[in-house]
Amino acid sequence: MKNKTSTMPSLKLRRVAIDTYKENVAYLHRDCLLYRTEGFQALSKIEIHRIGNGNPVIAVLNIVDDEIxxxxxxxxxxEQVFQQLNLAExxxxxxxxxxxxxxLKSVHLKIAGERLSYDAYHKIIQDIVNNRYSKIEITAFLVGCAESGMERDEILSLTRAMVNTGERLDWGEDLVSDKHCIGGIPGNRTTMLIVPIVAAHGMLIPKTSSRAITSPAGTADTMEVLANVNQSQQKLRKMVHQQRAFIVWGGTxxxxxxxxxxIAVERPLSMDSTGQMVASILSKKVAAGATHLLIDIPIGKTAKVRNSTEGQKLRKTFQYVGDKIGLHIEVVLTNGSQPIGRGIGPVLETIDVMKVLENDPEAPHDLREKSLQLAGRIIEFxxxxxxxQGYEIARDILESGRALEKMNAIINSQGRNLVLPELGKLxxxxxxxKDGFIEAIDNLKIARIxxxxxxxxxxxxxxxxxxxxGDNVKKGEVLFTIYAQFNADFKFAIAAADKEPSYSIQSELNHD
Amino acid sequence: MKNKTSTMPSLKLRRVAIDTYKENVAYLHRDCLLYRTEGFQALSKIEIHRIGNGNPVIAVLNIVDDEIxxxxxxxxxxEQVFQQLNLAExxxxxxxxxxxxxxLKSVHLKIAGERLSYDAYHKIIQDIVNNRYSKIEITAFLVGCAESGMERDEILSLTRAMVNTGERLDWGEDLVSDKHCIGGIPGNRTTMLIVPIVAAHGMLIPKTSSRAITSPAGTADTMEVLANVNQSQQKLRKMVHQQRAFIVWGGTxxxxxxxxxxIAVERPLSMDSTGQMVASILSKKVAAGATHLLIDIPIGKTAKVRNSTEGQKLRKTFQYVGDKIGLHIEVVLTNGSQPIGRGIGPVLETIDVMKVLENDPEAPHDLREKSLQLAGRIIEFxxxxxxxQGYEIARDILESGRALEKMNAIINSQGRNLVLPELGKLxxxxxxxKDGFIEAIDNLKIARIxxxxxxxxxxxxxxxxxxxxGDNVKKGEVLFTIYAQFNADFKFAIAAADKEPSYSIQSELNHD
Structure with missing residues (x-):
């Protein structure tokens, strides 16, 4: 490489303010001498070398016809390559x-159906973290894993590789609890109840949550209605000592x-293979310093997992990888036949959560019960x-007002939002x-609306x-209410709601 | 969709002079109201709607922070989306x-290992041609096909779908001959000899060739040394009548x-699955109007096909699809143990070709013989x-000077280059x-240098x-000569040649 670069003309760095999201892209003018003599092509990958030392940075090439x-x-x-290279314009x-x-040789082997070693997974993940893979190459890896499937040992290898190529938090305690739901159920905001209950019991539960990708809200989105969810590492350590808990966004x-x-590739492709999902969840939890993890797998016709056979299989995989990687895992299969609580969307979910914490008789019973069940299982860690005994301890904490007190302390510590957003005015x-009773509510359709x-x-x-x-309903009675802020959104949501019913109503006649 | 767009603010089209090569990319400013309210994300796909009628155009989104x-x-x-939408700035x-x-549902089924129908392939290919697939989605399709493999019927379906989603030439004759080599052998410029020989026999051979993708020259690159290879459809029809042949670039x-x-995805990924290769070659030939096709499969340790078992399998697949699609196919397995001829690179290959046509005693014997063999097989169509009888007819045409005469007529008709480029001055x-005899020459290494x-x-x-x-050699005698025009290229090529020997020399001692 030295022979080559030492004799080639240099180029001056230029920052191009385009966010290519997780893919390194470099731009070269069509009249650049190098483009013509070196046979670079659009979409070919180049190495960018600093003068002197340092590893080259890799980027995919786009060709430009405008000097601006x-x-x-x-x-x-x-943007992303510019920051990575960290040199002045x-x-x-x-x-x-x-x-x-x-x-990439290992990726081709995986595509050919072979089983890969830990070493192979580690090298692939290392290259991906160092931005040496293009989106095309990442897709080939993901599809290769999805298609020939991954042995349990491979899922373990992938999980380990993902942990070992990033930072790892250490809270200095033997019991660091955490919970995770595989998702798919709108309104399922149990985390904001479980964390204060478990922390009020005195256990450590440092909760890093995600924002919504395809759902109407992630825990970080909803918690953000009440408090700041972007916190420094230093602040997190302080909160762990003072509150035994926090609820923040894990992306920082x-x-x-x-x-x-x-995920940047899986999302647009709607790929969700078991191996990738298990490795994704467990690597994040291990890296976040958890020692004991409760996993919630909702089962239902419109949930991610459709029946309990699938759920049991997934449970075993979680347990296998957890045991090998030193993470104590309990998996709970829960009822995923309809949304949890009554509100869907950050503000509406916040209202549900606060009602439960305040022991309001109007609080949604299902959200309260599910949260107490899950908190109870964590308390038994x-x-x-x-x-x-966990459930009763959890219920006592909630009914005594200690959970509300703890939640307020957490909110104040993270920085309380003084002005809460109002509900959408539209x-x-x-x-x-027709008359009848509600037989089913479609999670997917409700989430989409x-x-x-x-x-x-x-x-x-x-x-x-x-x-x-289970509720009875008369013709013309309200099933659900759509809230929006912007007219365009409002009309589109109503059109979608009108097009396909998300509620199934069974006539009383057929009920008995 | 109407509900949505009619209430949303419009945006003004702006041409961004970036060549994103076969992928539609659109740019939205981070402060655009739509970006914030509609939840668009970088890499998400958007539909672009014209006011009034017309199908929406699809593009992948990049987010921009610079109003310039x-x-x-x-x-x-x-560039590519702008042209496709065909509206003013x-x-x-x-x-x-x-x-x-x-x-995309079918792509997921293919990834899951299922067999797809013609209808499924047609819809996938139609969407790809209409730029509805992102690079990520195209990769998923290709890896899905490579991994679970394609049944022969599926390769046929894919071939048909690729033919039916583009134009198809019709030369109005019952016998339109063509040839194709699956590639991998440097210097293998037989086409430029076969075409004039076959055309001199009076047969129709309208040859559309490719440019090099990963090799040192494609036939279109080498023919371009002598003549213009970019021709209008009208001109091609005229040449068919006057010359019975042409040798042009097929990309127009x-x-x-x-x-x-x-191919834009396969190339950077180095994917070359049998199903995709067969469909790629045969769809192009059928679309180009061929009725009779000779396929050259070189076999050798450093060729694309390593042994004759693989070669035979590939032959059967070509035959199966050819028969079903109405293309008469002959497959010849040839010697791919070393480069063909002496020159590698457009000018050097042209010199070899002209020497053969001129019956120069210095002409490379292997290039001459292979071309006569293949031309003979086509003449037997x-x-x-x-x-x-084909071989002897071909030899007569070459030795009598009629092949040279025909080649000159083709060159003149396409537009002869009056000034030929000189050989690289470096x-x-x-x-x-050491002393010995040449045991092997590595095709891959020679191509790379x-x-x-x-x-x-x-x-x-x-x-x-x-x-x-087979040649004998003394220590210090010249094995091969590198020619270059630019100093950087020259040094890099020498460094690569020095690093790993591309010639294997066997000492005389072990020879007997």
Whole structure:
């Protein structure tokens, strides 16, 4: 490489303010001498060399015909590459053709159906974290894993590799509890109840949560209605000592960074293979310092897991990888036949959560019960708690007001939002087309309508479920209410709600 | 969709002079109201709607922070999308979230190992041709096909789908001959000999060739040394009548356009699955109007096909698909143990070709013999030629000077280059390290060195093989010569040649 770069003309760095999201893209002018003589092509990968030392940075090439973006003597870099290279604009760099990352051979083996070793997974994940893979190559890896499937040992290897290529938090305690739900159920905001209950019991539960990707709200989106969810590492350590808990967004720490890059491809592709899901969840938890983890797998016709056979299989995989990697795991299969609580969308969910904490008689019973069950299971991780006693301890904490007190302390510590956003001013009610009782509510359809209404970007948007499964209903009675802030969102959500019913109503006649 | 777009603010089209090569990319400013309220994300796909009628165009979104590239009230479009939409800058358009193409469901089924119908392949290829697939989705399709493999019927379906989603030429004759080599052998420029021989026999052989993708020269690159290879459809029809032949670049016609898009992903990924290769070759040939096709499969340790078992399997697949699609196919397994001829790179290969045509005693014997063999097989497609007579007819045509005459007529008709490029002025000789005989020459290494020297972008660059397999050699004698035009290329090629020997020399001692 030295022979090559030392004789090639240099290019001046130019920052191009384009966010290419998790893919390194560089821009070269079509009249650049190097483009013509070196046979670079659009989409080919190049290495960018600093003068002197340092590893080259890899980027995919786009060709530019406008000097306003990149001039013939410049090398344009999208935001992410520019930050990675960390040099001033105008700095001279050299470029050369990039060889494919050596770990790509293992990807081809995986595509051919072979089983990969830990070493192979580690090299692949290392290259991905170092931005040596293009989106095309990452897709090949993911599809290769999805198609021939991953043995349990491979899922373990992938999990380990993802933990080992990022930072790892250590809270200095033997029992660090955590919980995770595999998702898919709107309104399922149990974390904001479990964390204060468990922390009020005195256990450590440092909770890093995600924002919504395809759902109407993630825990971080909803918690953000009440408090600041972006916290420094230093602040998190202080909260652990003072409150035994926090509820923050996990995206700022460099925990299992490969996971975020893989998700950037999985999301647009709607890929959700078991191996990737298990490795994604467990690597984040281990990196976040958890020692004991409760996993919630909702089962239902419109949930991610459709039946308990699938759920049991997934449970075993979680347990296998957890045991090998030193994470104590309990898996609970829960009822995923309809949304949990009544509110869907950040503000509406916050209202539900606060009602439960305040022991309001109007609080949604299902959210309260599920949260107490799960909190009880986590409390039983406590070596001093007898099996079966967790639920009662959790209920006592909630009913005594200690959970509310703890939640307020957490909110104050993270920084309370003094002005809460109001509910969306545009409201529309969807009513029953006939008499009967509610037989089912479709999680997917309800989530879609809430997103169309604006959740989670618009915190005040979402859905309130006036009726839930088992309720009786008369023709013309309200089933659910759509809330929105913007007219366009509002109309689109109503159109979607009108198009396909998300409630199934069974006539009383057939009921008996 | 109407509900949505009619209430959303419009954006003004802006052309962004970035060539994103076969992928539609649109740019939105981070401060654009739509970006914030609609929850668009980088890498998410959007639909671009014209006011009034017309199908929406799909593009992948990049987010921009610089008004020089795209302002908050604009929608930036990379070159390819801009051309596709075919509207003036400043035109108002609407955008909305794009649903995944419906054919993506079939891709997920293929990844899960299922067999797809013709209908499924047709819908996938149609969506790919209409730029509804992102690079990520195309990769998922290719890896899915590579991994679970494709049944012969599926390869047939894919071939048909690729033909039916592009233009198809019809030469109005019952016998339209063509040839194709699956590639991998440097210097293998038989086409430029076969075409004039076959045309001199009076048969129709309208030859569309490719440019090099990973090799030091494609036939179109080498023919371009002598004549213009970019011709209009009208001109091609005229040449067919006057010369019975042409040798042009096939990239201008819209033949099996899906193939070019798939190759844009296969190339950086180094994917080359049998199913994709067969469909790619045969769809192009059928679309180009061929009725009779000769396929050259070189077999050798450093060729694409390593042994004759593999070669036979590939032959059967070609035959199966050819028969079903109505293309008469003959497959010849040839010797791929070393490069063909002496020159590698456009100018050096042209010299070899002209020497053979001129019956120069210095002409490379192997190139001459192979071309006569293959031309003979094509001549036997002629209903009036007895089996086994083709070779002699071809030899007569070559030795009589009629092949040279026909080649000159073809060159003149396409437009002769009056000034031929000279050989690269930088020259370096690689010499033998010991006495012995040449046991093998590595096709892959020789190709790589020739590309590093500048071929095919630099037509005068390449390699001349002074020794070939079986030749005796003394220590210090020249094995091959590197030619280059640019100093950087020259040094890099020499470094690669020095690093790993591409010639294996066997000592005389062990020879007997």
């Amino acid at each position: 973006i990149t001039a013939p003597d410049q090398l344009g870099l999208s 105008g700095t001279e760099v050299f470029i050369s053709h990039a060889s494919p990352p050596s770990s 720490a460099n925990l299992a960074p490969a996971d975020d890059i893989l 406590d070596f001093d708690v007898r099996g079966g 409201q529309h009610q969807i009513v029953a087309s 809430a997103r169309l209404a604006g959740a989670p970007m618009d915190k005040s948007a979402g859905i309130y479920l006036n009726k839930k499964v | 590239i795209t302002a908050p009230d604009q929608l930036g479009l990379s 400043g035109t108002e358009v609407f955008i909305s979230h794009a649903s995944p193409p419906s054919s 016609a819209n033949l099996a356009p899906a193939d070019d898009i798939l 002629d209903f009036d030629v007895r089996g086994g 020259q370096h000789q690689i010499v033998a390290s 020739a590309r590093l020297a500048g071929a095919p972008m630099d037509k005068s660059a390449g390699i001349y093989l002074n020794k070939k397999v």
